[in-house]
Amino acid sequence: xxxxxxxxxxxxxxxxxxxxxxKVNVKLFAVKDASLSIPSLxxxxxxxxxxxxxxxESISVALRRKMSxxxxxALVEVxxxxxxxxxxxxxxxxxxxxxxxxxxxYSGLKRPAICKPIPTLIGHSYMLDLGANVNVEPSVLHDFAxxxxxLSRLVDGNSSPKVALLNIGTESKKGNEVIQQxxxxxxxDKTLNYSGFIEGDSIYSGHVDVxxxxxxxxxxxxxxxxxxxxxxxxxxxxxxxxxxxxxxLGQFARPLLRxxxxxxxxxxxxxxxxxxxxxxxxxSHGSADSLAFQYxxxxxxxxxxxxxxxxxxxxxxxxITS
Amino acid sequence: xxxxxxxxxxxxxxxxxxxxxxKVNVKLFAVKDASLSIPSLxxxxxxxxxxxxxxxESISVALRRKMSxxxxxALVEVxxxxxxxxxxxxxxxxxxxxxxxxxxxYSGLKRPAICKPIPTLIGHSYMLDLGANVNVEPSVLHDFAxxxxxLSRLVDGNSSPKVALLNIGTESKKGNEVIQQxxxxxxxDKTLNYSGFIEGDSIYSGHVDVxxxxxxxxxxxxxxxxxxxxxxxxxxxxxxxxxxxxxxLGQFARPLLRxxxxxxxxxxxxxxxxxxxxxxxxxSHGSADSLAFQYxxxxxxxxxxxxxxxxxxxxxxxxITS
Numbered sequence: 001x002x003x004x005x006x007x008x009x010x011x012x013x014x015x016x017x018x019x020x021x022x023k024v025n026v027k028l029f030a031v032k033d034a035s036l037s038i039p040s041l042x043x044x045x046x047x048x049x050x051x052x053x054x055x056x057e058s059i060s061v062a063l064r065r066k067m068s069x070x071x072x073x074a075l076v077e078v079x080x081x082x083x084x085x086x087x088x089x090x091x092x093x094x095x096x097x098x099x100x101x102x103x104x105x106y107s108g109l110k111r112p113a114i115c116k117p118i119p120t121l122i123g124h125s126y127m128l129d130l131g132a133n134v135n136v137e138p139s140v141l142h143d144f145a146x147x148x149x150x151l152s153r154l155v156d157g158n159s160s161p162k163v164a165l166l167n168i169g170t171e172s173k174k175g176n177e178v179i180q181q182x183x184x185x186x187x188x189d190k191t192l193n194y195s196g197f198i199e200g201d202s203i204y205s206g207h208v209d210v211x212x213x214x215x216x217x218x219x220x221x222x223x224x225x226x227x228x229x230x231x232x233x234x235x236x237x238x239x240x241x242x243x244x245x246x247x248x249l250g251q252f253a254r255p256l257l258r259x260x261x262x263x264x265x266x267x268x269x270x271x272x273x274x275x276x277x278x279x280x281x282x283x284s285h286g287s288a289d290s291l292a293f294q295y296x297x298x299x300x301x302x303x304x305x306x307x308x309x310x311x312x313x314x315x316x317x318x319x320i321t322s
Numbered sequence: 323x324x325x326x327x328x329x330x331x332x333x334x335x336x337x338x339x340x341x342x343x344x345k346v347n348v349k350l351f352a353v354k355d356a357s358l359s360i361p362s363l364x365x366x367x368x369x370x371x372x373x374x375x376x377x378x379e380s381i382s383v384a385l386r387r388k389m390s391x392x393x394x395x396a397l398v399e400v401x402x403x404x405x406x407x408x409x410x411x412x413x414x415x416x417x418x419x420x421x422x423x424x425x426x427x428y429s430g431l432k433r434p435a436i437c438k439p440i441p442t443l444i445g446h447s448y449m450l451d452l453g454a455n456v457n458v459e460p461s462v463l464h465d466f467a468x469x470x471x472x473l474s475r476l477v478d479g480n481s482s483p484k485v486a487l488l489n490i491g492t493e494s495k496k497g498n499e500v501i502q503q504x505x506x507x508x509x510x511d512k513t514l515n516y517s518g519f520i521e522g523d524s525i526y527s528g529h530v531d532v533x534x535x536x537x538x539x540x541x542x543x544x545x546x547x548x549x550x551x552x553x554x555x556x557x558x559x560x561x562x563x564x565x566x567x568x569x570x571l572g573q574f575a576r577p578l579l580r581x582x583x584x585x586x587x588x589x590x591x592x593x594x595x596x597x598x599x600x601x602x603x604x605x606s607h608g609s610a611d612s613l614a615f616q617y618x619x620x621x622x623x624x625x626x627x628x629x630x631x632x633x634x635x636x637x638x639x640x641x642i643t644s
Contacts, residue, residue, distance in 0.1 A: 056493060121553055131490050134498040168453050168541040171378060176456040176538060200545025204553045216498060217542050219490040220535075223522030224543045228550040231443055231526045236558075239582040246578050253575060256568050260561040 001030055001052035001070045002090020003286045003293075010089060011036065013293035017301075018044040024301060027083060029070035049073050053090055055286065059097040071095060075102040078279040084304040085280035087271075087296055089288055095281065096132055096274060103279035106313050111136070112276030113144050114215070114283065115151060116222070117269050120206030126151055127203065127211040130272060131219035138181035141165065141212050145186055145194070147275040148210035150312045155303065158209055164198035166213035166221070171197075178214070186212075233261060271299035273308075276316075280309040323352055323374035323392045324412020325608045325615075332411060333358065335615035339623075340366040346623060349405060351392035371395050375416045377608065384416040385423060393417060397424040400601040407602035407626040409593075409618055411610055417603065418454055418596060425601035428635050433458070434598030435466050436537070436605065437473060438544070439591050442528030448473055449525065449533040452594060453541035460503035463487065463534050467508055467516070469597040470532035472634045477625065480531055486520035488535035488543070493519075500536070508534075555583060593621035595630075598638075602631040 003009055007030065018026040018041050028046045030036060038046050049070040053062050066072055071090055077083040079102050088095050096112070105112050115128035126148045133140065145163045152161035165183055167175045174197065175183075186194045195208055200221060203211055213221070236257070240250035250257075270292040274281040280303060284296035303309075325331055329352065340348040340363050350368045352358060360368050372390040379388070388394055393412050399405040401424050410417050418434070427434050437450035448470045455462065467485045474483035487505055489497040496519065497505075508516045517530055522543060525533055535543070558579070562572035572579075592614040596603040602625060606618035625631075 058495070119553075121556060134490065166542060168456065168538055168545075173380065200542040200547075201549040201552070203546060204549040213542075216490055217539055220488060220522040220539050220543055221546045223490075224525060224546050225522075225550045227523040227526040228547045229554070230523070231441075232551070232554045234443060236582050239578045249571070249575055249578065253571055256561045256571065260558050263557050263561070 002055060002088055003284065003288060005287075005289060007033060007036060009288055009290045009293050011038070012290045013297060015039060015041070015044065016290075017294055017297040021301065026297075027074075027077065029074040029077075031070060047073065053094045053098075055091050057091060057094060059093050062091070062094040063097055063101060066094075072098050072102065075099055075279070075281070078281070079103055085282060085300045087282045087284060087300045089284040089286055089293060089296075092131065092283055092286075095283055099274055099277050099279070099281050103277045103281075105276050105278065106316050109143060109276045109316060111140050111143070112274055113147060114218075114272050115148060115275050116272040118203065118211075118222070118225075119263075119269050120204050122206035124269065125203065125206060125209055125211055127213070127218060127222070128275065129213065129215040129218050130222055131215045132274070133215040136178065136214045138178055138185055141178070141182035141214070142185040142189065143276075144212045145189075145192055145210065146316060147312065148212060149192060150315045151273070151275065151308065152209045153315075154306055154308045154311050156209075160193045161209035162193050162195050162207070163210040163212060164195050164208040166203070166211055166217060167197035167199065169197065170199060182212075269295070271296035273299075273303060275312065277309070278313065280304055324377060324410055325606065325610060327609075327611060329355060329358060331610060331612045331615050333360070334612045335619060337361060337363070337366065338612075339616055339619040343623065348619075349396075349399065351396040351399075353392060369395065375413050375420075377413050379413055379416060381415050381419040384413070385419055388416075394420050394424065397421060397601070397603070400603070401425055407604060407622045407631075409604045409606060409622045411606040411608055411615060411618075414453065414605055414608075417605055421596055421599045421601070421603050425599045425603075427598050427600065428638050431465060431598045431638060433462050433465070434596055435469055436540075436594050437470060437597045438594040440525065440533075440544070440547075441591050442526050444528035446591065447525065447528060447531055447533055449535070449540060449544070450597065451535065451537040451540050452544055453537045454596070455537040458500065458536045460500055460507055463500070463504035463536065464507040464511065465598075466534045467511075467514055467532065468638060469634065470534060471514060472637045473595070473597065473630065474531045475637075476628055476630050476633050478531075482515045483531035484515050484517050484529070485532040485534060486517050486530040488525070488533055488539060489519035489521065491519065492521060504534075591617070593618035595621075595625060597634065599631070600635065602626055 026044045031052050032048045050068040053066050053069045053071045074086045078086045111133050113129040114132045117124040118127050128144050128148050149161045152158045240246040270285050270288050272283045282300040348366045353374050354370045371392040375384050375388050375391045375393045396408045400408045433455050435451040436454045439446040440449050450466050450470050471483040474480040562568045592607050592610050594605045604622040606615050
């Protein structure tokens, strides 16, 4: 139900995904709507719910009044082991709150985190937290490092992921108190392949596999990237449009430019995971169109097939007790 | 002396600037070096200094031992009214510390800030702080808003600059405690045209004239932008290089692509100002090449010609006492 485009984006993407993956069962949770038309596919079903969570609804209101919403019911399906993973383009804060409330978090873990693979010059890196935690203690950043490295190991088979702490310089004294203390914790943790500080201009270099930061900084970094990407695309279009010569050239260059756009646009990696919950949840970008939502579904499929949540919980239990 | 390219970038830029601006006197502060060759121009002189501040030198060491450095001596020249403004591509932290030590700050102002015009889709906006203050109180963010608006008024003649607070959402409850309290201060300040929160993806939209944030977040946002821009350029180059067709097309498209690059690259606006010091200081990006350093010199010229520092101090004195 959620996202900027609502059913116009999520439903066609889900149909396409169900068609492409006949062995995967897709369940849609939605409020009954005249515009909803679902083809008859053996692996696609729809569950009608009483309500949905609005994009700007406050968490407290949602938690109190919206247990029968499509969002909450999809998470209950995961909790009841009737689904392996839940994907939503809706209200991030509400999805996280319902996720925490319905699924619970790994025992011993202070805070779950939002984590996303970001495209780099040579592949992708995982960045966390991206907005779940605006105030963090150093030990929480330490936990994020473990979660991110676990993800890199489990999803990408990377045996010794390199992790870095986002800071405003690479010299050892840079940053605030929390960053300084987290740096000490990470340096002393011999189970991690910690490479020290990373600056904002290097996160897309691919030099490290996991980038750790608090949710405020991570959220700003991710959204700023989208803003720059949008400006780049828009101004490139303008330069090609600014003359007859440019317009003609633009016609010839179109396939190349489209390829570039797909490759470089930070939005193409659609799908963030909520790490630390006792159940798998993928959050699609609210602005995702149908194609982008399909990416999120594919990511969810990969994530669930690899039993990432369960394996990560086992791994973290070891780390937390050790 | 500073920056990644040292004299190879700053000296040619200064010569070019002196040639283009015969009525402006340019004084270079440098350690004697065999490679230093300065043409005889009536408005260009060189002052030899005993030492220079290293890019990674700690502030405390610099302040104790480097008063005779090129950086400190250039600031003393401003303090003694023998120069209207100082431009450096060197160690940012040391430049700020020396600036504070030698020039002092506006009376009543808690913290000076690093501020930069950032390119937007429709012009530019001022963003501050960009790294001088990693921990701020709400009242400091309030001061930053006043400084930024003063700059927009004085440099751009914008009579009622729109100011926004960088946050991870636009809903009123988003963000941490400091952001919430700063939001209240800004909302209640009737001398400001405050438009509320702005998210990272909108800072390049040009919807507001001044964007306020703490130095940690601002520094990350700026550097992440550079990283995305670099990735965009590099991957665009790659797509044109990836086939014979692309290479041929690239030849024709070169002028267009160069124009786009100049227009969109966030690095093109080279030059950050230290706002709140009793003297004018412009910091060039360390990675600036000769052309980029020339931009910083031109920005400095404009800044000094408009007596920005003096007028801003008068304006702030009014605000602080009122």
